[in-house]
Amino acid sequence: MPPVRSEATTVRWSPPSENQVKINFDGALFGESDSAGIGVVIRNSERVVMAVLSEKIVKPQAAEMVEILAARRVVLFSRESGFYDPVFEGDSSTVIKSLQDRIVSHAQGGHILKDILSHLNSFQSCSFSHIGRQGNAVAHALTQRARLSFPLEVWMESVPPDISSFVRFDLRV
Template sequence: MGCGLGLVVRDNSGRVERVGVQQVRDRWCPDIAEAKAAEFGLRTALQMGLDNVVLESDSSTLITMLKSKSIPANYLGRVGFEILEIAKSFTCIRFSFVRRDGNCVAHGMAHLMPLDYSTRFWVGAIPERIVPLVETDVALLT
């Protein structure tokens, strides 16, 4: 079946600027999928030319690992190492844990259908089925 990696880019006031999904054939455990989504998000931020970034994830395992820079000798550690290498490209980066209900848009994007094993972005527009999730996230931000 595969795995979806969702991302949302917000400006400093919380307004959604871009959403994206990368759908892959690989099947990972939730922590690996979250790490791969974080890597996807940081690579996207880098391509956008952003320099002040907050990476949010609902994986406390991932955020704890990134904050402590304590990288395990396993596949999660390999992805974590890559995330930390990309993070060096930003002027300022912060890693932040958010509960799942505060991560609705990225989670919704990760499960976006149709599944077509590609990378897609929406800039200035959001897929219709994601709009209610943006409204839920905004309510949690205020």
């Protein structure tokens, strides 16, 4: 299994090293419906957007479960997109800590965490870091976009117009 580097501190978005991509992800429950959303943004070391994903899913019973499902989706999307040296960043400290420590004992989501860990074998290396909400704004905006969109939308080397302002703001941080 590839090494999973552990970073216990909360960080703001910073670019990955030259040969890596940074992949931010988020999940959110939509209170007004039976759905939830997942948002993912993949950027290179120059902060150029390589791919984004916005997905509407069936609402799980707990907020932590949607974050676990978002973590699985980001790992699968990275593989599907051909990025094998990712730095994954999410704003759920509990989920990130579980992935850093390889803990799969969650009563509700342990089986999904185990599935995520099994997929890490296909990466050259990867790491998981907790990032504050402000540093995860693009992924969060993509999550919210899922509320009113098709079940799955993916853009390669571009972003939807309504998300571009979040990307521009992120460049200034």
